[in-house]
Amino acid sequence: MSDFFTMSVIVATLASGIRLATPFLLAALGETVGQRSGVLNLGVEGVMLIGAFVAYYTTLKTDSTALSIFLSLAAGVVMGLLYAFITLVMHAEQGISGIGIYLFGLGITDLLFQKQVGTPLPIGGLGTVEIPLLADIPWIGEVFFQHSVLVYTAFLLVPVVWFVINRTTFGLNIRAVGETPEAADTLGVSVNLTRTWTILIGNGLAGLAGGALALELGIFQQNLTSGRGFIAIALVYFGAWRPVGVMFGALLFGIVSATVNQWKTLGIIEGAASSLASMAPAVLTIVVLVLVSRRIDPPSALTRPFDRSA
Amino acid sequence: MTQRSRRFRRTAIAVLGVSSLVLAACGGDDDEPADEPAEAEEPTEEPAEEPAEEPAEEPAEDAVEEPAEEPTEEPAEGETVQIALVAPSAINDLAFTQSMYDSLERVAETRDISIDVSDGLFVVEDAGAAIRGYAEDGYDLVIAHGTQFGGPLAEIAPDFPEVSFMWGTSADTQGLDNVFAYTVRSDEGGYVNGMLAAQITESGTIGVVGPIDAGDAALYVDGFEAGAAAQDPAVTVNVNWIESFSDVALAAEAATSHISNGADVLTGTAQMVVGATGVAQQEGVPWFGTQSNQTPLGEDIVVASQVYHWEVVLEPILDQIAAGTLGGEVYTLTLENGGLVIEFNDAFGLDEAILAAAEETIAALTSGELTTGL
Numbered sequence: 001m002s003d004f005f006t007m008s009v010i011v012a013t014l015a016s017g018i019r020l021a022t023p024f025l026l027a028a029l030g031e032t033v034g035q036r037s038g039v040l041n042l043g044v045e046g047v048m049l050i051g052a053f054v055a056y057y058t059t060l061k062t063d064s065t066a067l068s069i070f071l072s073l074a075a076g077v078v079m080g081l082l083y084a085f086i087t088l089v090m091h092a093e094q095g096i097s098g099i100g101i102y103l104f105g106l107g108i109t110d111l112l113f114q115k116q117v118g119t120p121l122p123i124g125g126l127g128t129v130e131i132p133l134l135a136d137i138p139w140i141g142e143v144f145f146q147h148s149v150l151v152y153t154a155f156l157l158v159p160v161v162w163f164v165i166n167r168t169t170f171g172l173n174i175r176a177v178g179e180t181p182e183a184a185d186t187l188g189v190s191v192n193l194t195r196t197w198t199i200l201i202g203n204g205l206a207g208l209a210g211g212a213l214a215l216e217l218g219i220f221q222q223n224l225t226s227g228r229g230f231i232a233i234a235l236v237y238f239g240a241w242r243p244v245g246v247m248f249g250a251l252l253f254g255i256v257s258a259t260v261n262q263w264k265t266l267g268i269i270e271g272a273a274s275s276l277a278s279m280a281p282a283v284l285t286i287v288v289l290v291l292v293s294r295r296i297d298p299p300s301a302l303t304r305p306f307d308r309s310a
Numbered sequence: 311m312t313q314r315s316r317r318f319r320r321t322a323i324a325v326l327g328v329s330s331l332v333l334a335a336c337g338g339d340d341d342e343p344a345d346e347p348a349e350a351e352e353p354t355e356e357p358a359e360e361p362a363e364e365p366a367e368e369p370a371e372d373a374v375e376e377p378a379e380e381p382t383e384e385p386a387e388g389e390t391v392q393i394a395l396v397a398p399s400a401i402n403d404l405a406f407t408q409s410m411y412d413s414l415e416r417v418a419e420t421r422d423i424s425i426d427v428s429d430g431l432f433v434v435e436d437a438g439a440a441i442r443g444y445a446e447d448g449y450d451l452v453i454a455h456g457t458q459f460g461g462p463l464a465e466i467a468p469d470f471p472e473v474s475f476m477w478g479t480s481a482d483t484q485g486l487d488n489v490f491a492y493t494v495r496s497d498e499g500g501y502v503n504g505m506l507a508a509q510i511t512e513s514g515t516i517g518v519v520g521p522i523d524a525g526d527a528a529l530y531v532d533g534f535e536a537g538a539a540a541q542d543p544a545v546t547v548n549v550n551w552i553e554s555f556s557d558v559a560l561a562a563e564a565a566t567s568h569i570s571n572g573a574d575v576l577t578g579t580a581q582m583v584v585g586a587t588g589v590a591q592q593e594g595v596p597w598f599g600t601q602s603n604q605t606p607l608g609e610d611i612v613v614a615s616q617v618y619h620w621e622v623v624l625e626p627i628l629d630q631i632a633a634g635t636l637g638g639e640v641y642t643l644t645l646e647n648g649g650l651v652i653e654f655n656d657a658f659g660l661d662e663a664i665l666a667a668a669e670e671t672i673a674a675l676t677s678g679e680l681t682t683g684l
Contacts, residue, residue: 012570016563023559110430119402119606120584122591217562218588221581222400222430226557258563264550265517265567274523278553 007139013262014143014255018151019216021254023048023209023225025154027232028239028246029161030205035236036165037198038178038301039087042098044206045229046105047079051210053109056220057116059123069150069211076207079105080200087199088192091305102229110222117220125218126150150212155247157205162243174198178299181306191306206232231285238288240296249285256281390422391628394444396437397429397455398555399581405601406581410455412602413620421628432556438462445470451631452476457525463489467637474636476627479526481640488636492623494643496526496579496600497533498675499616499650501682503598504537505671506614507575508545509664510596517568518549519561519578519586527579530600530616533682534577537671548573554582561585569593587611596658605655614654614668622649645676 027044034041041047051072058068079101086097126148135145165171173194176184181191206229213228214220235253239245260277263269269277395414397407407429414425426444431437437459444452445466453476454463460480467475467486477483478492507516516538520531535547548571550564562585565576569589577598578586587607590597597608599615623641630639643649652672654660660668674680 009571012567016566016570020559020563114400114402119404122584122588122607125588125592213559217558217585218592219558219584221403221556221558221584223432223556224558226554226559228559257560258567261550261552261560261563261567262571264552265548265564265571267548270549270551274551275553 009262009266011139011142013258015146016258016261017251017255018143018147019254020257021250022151022154022216023213023228024232024235024253025247025250026150026157026209026212027206027229028235028250029154029157029243030202030209031233031236032239032241032243032246033161033165033174033205034198034202035302036178036241036299037174037195038181038299038304038306039195039199039202040094040098040233040303041083041101041199041202041206042095042230042233043079043083043101043105044098044202044232045225045227046102047076047203047206048210048213048225048229048232049105049109049223050075050079051207052214052224053112053210053220054207055211056123056214057112059215060117060121063124065124065126065215068215069208072211072214073204073208076204076210077200079207080203083203084196084199087305088195091307094303094305106223109224113220113222120219120221123215123218126212126215148212148216150208150215153208154212158243158247165243170194170197175299177306178301181301181304185306185308191308195306231282234285234289237298238285238292240292241299249288252288253281253285256284390424391451391631392424392449393426393451393453394440394447394449395425395427395429395453395455396431396440396444396459397427397453398432398437398458399430401427401429403581403584403602404599404604404607405579405583407455408602409618410453410620413618413624416619416621417624417628423628434458434462438466441475442466442469445473445475449473451627454478460484472636474627474631476623478623481642483638483640487638490627490630490637491640492620492627492642493640494526494529494618495645495650495682496530496616496618497536497682497684498645499600499652500530500533500535501537501540501675502652502668502671503577503600503614503616504534504539504547505541506537506660506664506668507534507577507596507598508538508541509661509667510613511545511575513572513574514542514544515546515548515568515572516575516577517565517571517573518547519564519568519576519583520549520551521555521580521582522553523551526601529684530579532684534598536682536684552582555580556582558582558585562589565589565595569595583607603653605653605657609655609657611658612655613658613660614652617651617653618643619649619651622647645672646678 027048031044054075055068055072058071083101086092087094128146129149131145135141173189176189177191177194185191235246235249238249260280264274399407401407401411428440431440441452441454451474457479463477464484467489471488475489476492477489479494480491481493483489483491518531521527531549538545538547548568552560552564554560561582565586566589575596576590579600587597590611591608596613597611598613601618603615603617605612622643
C-alpha cells in the first residue's frame with residue numbers, strides 16, 4: 001500500500017482518472033441538455049459506438065485527427081436527427097426508442113468494422129497537448145495540463161453548458177419545456193423545436209465522446225464503449241441534471257477506476273479482491289444515485305412526449 | 311392523431327426495430343475478414359439455417375435424397391463434415407477466436423469440412439442460443455470456444471446425443487460422452503516469453519495485462535512469471551487482471567499504469583489486449599503476444615508471439631467422429647505436439663544471442679528436458 005502513496009503514483013492516478021472521465025463527461029453533458037428539455041435518450045451507448053467507429057475509420061483512411069473529430073460529432077448529429085424524428089414526430093416511447101438506437105449502433109458498427117476493416121489495425125492516437133508554462137508546474141502540470149485536446153474540450157464544455165442552460169434564452173426554453181411543456185407552448189415556445197436542438201446537441205456530444213475514446217485508444221473493436229454510454233446516463237442523475245455535478249460524478253468515477261487500476265498494478269489488491277474492486281466505481285455511483293434521488297427531483301416532463309393536439 | 315398517421319407511425323417504428331435487430335445480428339455473425347483473400351474452402355456467410363447438405367443423422371425431406379434407414383451418428387465417408395464455431399470475439403481478433411478460426415481454415419486445406427461461424431458472442435446466453443441452434447440444425451461438430459460457455463453446454467449437449475461438441479479451454483468433458491474438451495499448456499509459451507522479456511527489460515519491471523485470472527490466460531501469466539524469474543530472479547513482474555475480456559479502454563489504462571510504474575516491457579492475453587498494444591505502440595514499449603501472431607498490432611514493438619495451432623486438436627477429434635466416437639476425451643496443445651509455436655517478429659531485431667537462448671529453451675521444453683514447474 002505504501003507504494004501507492006508516493007507522489008508520482010498519485011499524480012499518475014489522478015491524470016489517469018481525468019483521462020478515463022472524459023468520454024463519460026462528454027456524453028453525460030449532452031444527455032444533461034437533453035434531459036433538461038424532457039428527453040431521455042437511452043441510445044447514448046449506440047451513438048458513442050457510431051462516433052467511435054467513424055473517428056477510427058476516418059483516421060485509418062485519412063490520417064486526419066481533426067476530420068475524425070468533426071465527423072464523429074457529425075455522425076452523432078445525424079443519429080440525433082433520427083432520434084428526434086422517432087420521438088418528436090412519431091411520438092414513440094423514449095425508453096424503447098433509445099434501446100433501438102443502442103442496438104442499431106452496436107450492430108452497424110460491428111458490421112461495418114468487420115466488412116471495412118477486419119483485423120483491428122492501430123491508428124495514431126490523439127497525442128498530448130502540453131499547455132505552455134502550466135504543464136511545467138510540478139505534479140499539477142502532469143495532472144491537469146498534459147492531456148489530449150478532447151480532454152480540455154470536455155472540461156471547458158462544463159461552464160459552457162452551464163451558461164447556456166442557466167443564462168441564455170435558449171436555456172430558459174430548455175428548462176421550460178422540460179418542466180411544463182404546455183405552459184411553454186402557450187407562451188410561444190416551440191417545444192418540439194427546442195427538444196430537437198437539445199437532441200442534436202446531446203447526440204453530437206455522444207458521438208464526440210465515442211470519437212474521443214477511439215482516438216485516445218488508437219484502436220476500435222466490437223462494443224468498444226463497453227457500457228460507458230449507460231454509465232454516462234447514470235451520471236446525469238448522479239449530477240442532479242447540473243453540469244458541474246455531472247463533472248464531479250464523471251471525475252469520481254474516473255478517479256476511483258484509476259485508483260483500482262493502480263492498486264491492481266502495484267499488487268495491493270489481488271485475487272478475489274481484484275474482482276470486487278472492479279465493481280467499486282459502479283457501486284459507488286449507485287450509492288450516490290440513491291442519496292441524490294431522495295433529495296432532487298428530475299425534470300417534471302422527463303420522458304413525457306408533447307402532443308399539442310392531445 | 312388520425313388512423314393513417316398512427317399506422318404510419320407504427321410502421322416506421324417497426325422498420326427501425328427490425329433493422330436494429332437485423333444489424334445487431336449481422337454484426338455478430340461474420341464470416342471472413344474483408345482484408346483477407348478468399349480461401350478455396352470459403353466458409354458460408356451466415357450460420358446456416360438450413361445446412362448446405364443435410365447431415366446424415368437428419369432424415370432427408372427431399373425425395374431425391376434417399377433417407378437413411380437408421381440415422382447414422384457419424385458423417386458418411388466422403389461427405390462434408392459440418393462444423394460450427396461459436397466464439398466470444400471476432401474471428402480476426404488476433405487473439406483467442408482467430409487462433410481457432412485460422413486453425414479450422416488450415417484443416418479445411420486437407421479435409422472436406424464446411425465452417426460456419428457465430429462470433430462476437432460476448433454474452434454467454436447468446437452463445438448458448440447459437441450452440442443450441444447449430445445442434446438443432448444437425449451439425450456434425452459444434453465448437454463452444456470459450457471456458458465461459460461450459461454452463462450452457464452442460465445443458466445443451468445431453469439434448470443432442472448424436473451431435474459432437476468441442477469445448478475449451480477446459481480439461482473437463484463434464485462427464486458427457488458427446489463432448490470433447492480441449493486445453494492448452496499456455497504456460498510453456500509464457501515461460502519462453504517471460505525468459506525473453508527478462509533479458510530485454512532495462513528497468514527490471516515487466517507489466518502484464520490479463521483479463522480474468524482463469525483458464526489459459528492464468529496459465530500463460532503463471533508461465534510468464536516463472537520464465538522471467540528463472541532468467542533473472544531480480545526482475546519484477548506486475549500483473550493487472552482487469553476482470554474483463556472485452557474492455558479495451560481498461561486494458562489500455564492498465565498498460566499506461568504499468569508504464570507509469572516503471573515497466574519497460576509488456577505482455578497480455580485475450581482479445582482486449584489491442585488496447586494495451588496501442589499504448590505499447592505509442593510509448594515504444596516491447597510487447598509479447600499469445601494466442602495468435604500479434605505482429606500486425608505493432609510491427610516495431612512485438613517481439614514474439616505464442617501461437618495456438620488448434621489443428622493438432624481438431625484432426626484427432628475429426629478422426630474420432632468419423633470412427634463414431636463423439637466425445638469423452640481431453641486434448642491439449644503443447645510445444646511437444648506442435649500445437650504451440652513461438653513465432654518471432656523479424657522486424658523487431660531481437661539480439662542474436664537472446665534469440666539463440668530462446669531457441670534452446672523452446673527445444674528443452676519440447677523435449678521435456680525443461681519444465682515450467684506448473
